[in-house]
Amino acid sequence: MKLMPVVLVVLLFVSAFAVCKAKANTVENSYENAATAFAENKVNDAFIFVKKALQENPEHLPSKLLISKVFFDAGNLLAVEEELYEALELGADINLVLPVLGSTLIIQKKSQELLELAKYQMQFNRQSQFEWALLMGQVELLNNNKYKAQIEFEKALTILPANSRSLNSLALLYMEFGWQQKAKDLIEQSLNINPNNEKTLVLKGELLLAENKSDLALALFEQAFVIDPKDPKILRNLAFLNLRLNNYSQVKKYTELILAQSPLDPAATLISAWRMMLDDNDKELAKQSLAELSSALSLLDEHNLSKDKLTSFIQGASEYLQGNNEKARQYLFSHLNTFPGDKSALRMLLEIHGNDDMTSKLITLLESNTKNIVGDLYLGTKLVQLYLSEHKILRAESLLNQITENFPQHSFVIYLKATIARMRNNPNQALAILNKHTFSEIPPLYFLLLKGELQLELNNLKSAGETATLVLANQSKNIDAYNFIAAVNIKSNQLVKAMLNIEKVLELDHKNITAMFNKAIVLKARNKNSEFKSIINQILLDNPEHTTSLLLLARHELSLGNTKQVIAHTNTVLLYDLKNKYAVELQFAAYTQDKNTRSALIVAKELIKIDRLNPIYIVASIQLQIELEQYQQVERNINILYGLWSNESDKLLYLSELQTKAKLYKNAVKTLNRAKELTPESLSIELALANNYLRLNDDGKVIKAFSHIERQFGQSAELYLLKGDMAVSHDNSSEAFQYYEQSMELKPSNPQAIIKLYQLSKQGVENHKFTEILEILLLDASTPDWVRKILADSYLVQNELAKAQHHYEVLLTRDDLVSEPSILNNLANIYAQDNLDKALLTAKKGLELGSKNPLLLDTIGWLLTKQKQYDEALSFLRDAFTMNASSPTIRYHLGFTLNELGRSKEAIKELNASLANGDDFSEYEEAKLLLELLKSN
Template structure:
């Protein structure tokens, strides 16, 4: 090989030599090299194919081996070794498919593989009839398929050819074992082991044989010997090792079961060994049923129920009819107190084995645990038929009667159990609990104590004794029993319940809450503990926690009436009416005569406006309690909702006399008096309600509404905030805050709060109306459409709702829908003027000019002073070519509003369409600063209006009208229409108006870009820089804003308003000297400008400079304009001067004028702090943060 590295025969011989020495790595390595160099060396290639097969067994990947076999067969189609090897591949694939056993398709595939394997073996035997290995493989396949006669024939033939063949002996032994001929199996295994003492298959067989014969020690010895004989290998365990571990695991398990009777510690040690041996087996072969089941039993014995459940379920995934796994699953779930699951699996066992006594016993016990007495009795009858002498029958009957609260029968059956010789702790426990049920506590204590004497660790008896001590208010004894249980079993939830109730009885509420929380932490599905925890939390004024605890109790026990009634009451008190209705109805389903629940539901339905339903509940109260004081109370609320305020007051006064400590009638009075604008009486009523219950949510909200109506917005805001602190998801509080924000001009915050209310109450009409209006204002057209659609669904005949929906469609330029809604509205109310106007404009947008003109004329007949209708009619006349009529209508509008720039703009465009350029120029001079600055000579008009000036003039007027109406989407679409000529689309008229539309739509970047393009094309239009500066300021592009204003002021130095904006821009850029310079120049132009004086004073004060001058300027500004912001500046100057009394006075004055301005509140807090009034300072600083 050194002389000729490609000498194939040398590699072949060297490989064989290595194999002879059992050096398999270099042996097969050299054979692979020989096969690569000489494709005709079939022996080398077959040996390599056998190697590929052996490697494929590990991962069930045989593609390489199959490809090699197929290629060799093409060269040598009559080679028996190849057919035998291909049969081994097919047999292995069949075995893997059978092990998966996931569905019917796999079983069919396995059988198909076995058929292929048999065919290939038979082909091999045709070519080599004396091949022992082939007969052994054939027998093994038949054995796998449980064709025992055919297997026997094959093995007999193999042994007749070679009586010493170990593989044939082992296979024959396996057949004997499968047919339970254990003596012959042992003889054959022993013969094989005499010839090959470390033959792993024979050792595995012996191990299985010993297990079958309950010779566990011998099985362990054989499996251990087998593991010692196996060579060490890295990575995944081989089949032989897994087989040995499987035998060891099962042997240890069975030894553990034997040891349990006399030595629990030894049994536990065996189970741990079982787990250690079987875990690698199931990891490698997840579908090995015996291993999974045995491991499940070991985990169950070791107290690992969840792992046991997983293993038993894995068994059932492979074999759904495995009765032991089904039964042990049922038992495990029972022990875990998952009784429904236990019942399900016990029923599965009985479905397969109807006479399975233990399954019927388990099912009986599980039915008792879930309180299904009828089913428990059925199981009891079955058990009496199957095994009449079953010792536990009387016990089970006694337990059944105890569960059914049939205490005399429970006593009778327990006594029969005693007579039958069952003097057990369980019997005494039943006797004790039955006597407790009969309120015979002395006897109950006697028998429970006997149960404890027999078994001091009998938790049920100790817990029963603890319950009796609670009932008899012997709290120390109850605690002693609970603590005794906890000393033995620290995680016993029932013991913590007893401790919690004992602490509650002793008025130790904190300790009670702690113990009850422990109970539900240990046992989250403990309904009684959840209920008791809720009661304690409510006593501790933890209302939200209390409600959550009772809701959990109801989840666990939907028929628990005390929880449902209490939840009905508590959710009503916190104003969560949706939940009140839900829980109240559930309570009435259980007890239709429950008067208090009817009363609460009557009040709730009245408050949400469902008066007929409310009256139904009032009638139910009258049937149960005709003289109930709740009847006038509820009627007062109903009258209030129906706006019959005098009746509401009269009924509530009667309710107040009958229920002087109930806050509800006072709240009703407060709301009725508010509606009648008797504000003093309203405030007194609300205050009384809150004196009775400080956290009574309706009264807190009612007082907030009263303050808001009176314009006391900060006080209203405080009330609504208080409501949210009590219950976070109070929709009425969010609506109130939104109303306050809207009243003081903070519309963005108002919309956010209305939407928070809608997240809680999606159908709140107050919130929906406002949300539509504000969404349209902020051009959130999709949201506006959603809210408006919801409104019309709820109030389809409400004209305001329909009008808002039409506006939302119009804002989105969905003209067909907008027109349809307006038509529907006008059929309902034909003279609704806003709808008529918008119908005309919508028809204009839809290019239906004739019908639009009809609408405008209709409106003018109803209201001859409607100037917008005049302008709309003028545009329709312009489109129809009636220029004189169009001009007349514009001039008519201008006589009423001579300064309206839109009217001049429309008139100018109409005149240009007529060719009256001089009159048009005069009109544009009054249309605004931009249009006045345009050079509208004849040549520029021709350039701006293009080849079709009439059409361009109409286009500009339509865009202007829609812009004025606020339909920016349509205006933008008109000005960006691709059909416009480039000269028109890029004219300053179109670009400037388009920028205005973008800006009003909130698309400031596009607005700035449009104006920048205009200035690039027409740099002399410096008037545009003012508009551009304003947009930059909105976008907080301060440097660009300064640059734009400076360019504008170069051309228009006398524009004081623009200079003031420049000063503000300098302030934003923290260029204070420059800002002061601009403000001083404004004052030089406008010596009485209060705004400029205020800004100068503020800058001086904020920088601590020229404070005397600052005070003079601020005071002069405040005299001229006594508004909150300027008065705050006066206070700030005093503050900076250290005159805190004067500062405090001014800040207080400013807050009265603008109570929801956080900066002023902040300043007020600082002033309080400087005066040493820390509590008031903190209060105002918190107010600043809240608002």
């Protein structure tokens, strides 16, 4: 093979690099042109430029965020959703996405989709916390929970008290409550903040309308119109009010403006139609306009089948025999309305009853004949089964007790008693009920199968195997028997045997659901996922209500991380079985996996409704409420747990930890004292008591607790930690340092002590001593890498750059840390002190290794700015901003770079944003100085 000349290779490489760079420049130029056009309200130009940028690079985050705003202004909400969900997947900062995506979902009334964004709550900055509270208020309004909406809007007001949007939202709600004076006060506050806020002017106008001050209201609406002539609400208010005031020329003007924007606007269509009817020549056009509106807004209901009032039992039976079950049901119900005690009709109807709606009707019918039914084993037990299908366990049990008086030893009555125990999550009791019943002959198949299923559920495989043998010995070629034996084989991991028994069933009935389902389980166990899904989908095609298959499919999707599919499948289950706890548990797992705290809490509450005293559900709910800082709602659930665990000290200790996290310190002390009664000599309980006394600022009890612990248990690392915490609470940092150091001496590599010492060292407390302690720790080769990382960070804070550099470089030799963004970023900043090129290469290395991190992007951008490569720098800084919009450092770097590019107006905006939250970043003074300089020019 002929070798390519070296010079040609170099030329080709340079050429390819130039093409890539040119392409990147094209993207950035298009984006910057789009951003400028959008800022100047040239929406069409902005769309052309940003579309071009995305054609060059479909994953360019700044362009995706900008085009979503363009789509939002154009009313293309589905496109907004698509762009912003993709942007989140690409790493966009939720704080940039939330305002537009949240509004988009609210407008479309997609409450559930909005709630799924709760998984990002931990990343919300203050502005987003405010936006979220407003959005949650809107969700509550969609659900018609006005008082809950009030709580959310008031919460928004506490986050940003001087914000017109929160004031307006709350004022509007107060108006709906009829609290006019409260609304008026908020509106005036809002106008004091911004006298030209068109939304506030409209609210004040609506308030005046309620007071019959039409002329004053009209003046405010017209003032709002001047500010925003395209706002549909302003236009509608003006149209309706002018209509009321008989200003027909103005009515025409505003309705035409509305219809120009939205040709199908219902309000404008109605007004236009009414106006046209004033002129005899336009009456037909008016009628046509109203008809089109009616057609667009109406919903088509299914036409109810007419019922023949002359139906009889014979007609119903005739249809039943012909297999026309729907007609048979109609006739039989009609017949039973006249003859409610006809047991023959009831029996026939029970044979062909179908959906849930039919079940509730049957229950009503049977309940009206309870006296006759109790003495009829068939009808009585059928009603019990119907109750159980609706999860009405108490009613089922009450009726079954009455039936038992007439049929005390009947095997089906015993079977139903065991079924009820099983539904109450007590398989042991259910099995005991069955075992107590003796038979002179072989038990019925339904009895044996339930017994075997319970044995499987309790992992008693030996007994299940014996039951399976008994079933098979007396039920030759029985489908249910083969299916049960296959289930035993699966549980015993005898997959080959299981498949043989499954195939026997399928030979007898190739569409047997249980066999197909068992086959799917075997295929899944063998990791034949495509075949598994194929069989499950086949089952669901013929039996869409087969909830067991839906649940298995949901579990499979959960294992793959496909949480949206989990929610979809479990929602289908809940359509058929509203209180299916397994479906709700899977939803909880999906929302937890997605870190969607708010939705997970809603689901946890549903689980508690299903099983009110289940401690697992209650604990899950408490943990989520603590995470969301809903402390007031925690106490009720904690009291339930206290009642359940009041005689178990280890569980009470755990309960006290939950109480401490929920800031219920007095309750925690009460719980711990009860735990102490049960286990008098427990160091963990004594430490927890001291910790809660400390949080209650009860120094006397804290000191007494410390003395008691020292006398009874001696010194401990945990005790020194608490002593350090007490010293910190008294602003005695040097004493706190000594205690934390003593804690480390007793327990080296103690994470809590090291972190607390690091926090003190960052405040300038014994920082050199802290690094000495960690250096000694690192002499032990088993010391974890996170200790070295803290040491390097500490040296960086102390400006001992050479030592920090050494430890960062050691960390980069670890396979799991070679692309760690924070290490590469800090190293790049160290190298930048004397070698910008090396710094740039180090930071870019992180990007090459896949760490698209805002810290690295910002560092690269800032280094390029220092090299006066402002256009290229801007590209990286824009990307950094899309991923972390809350960083004042990034906003300052953006402002500085934009100013160097001669874009001072945009620079001022960025610098204002960087200074908005105070002086909590190192370049605050530089940002402040630059902003003052730009404003003075």
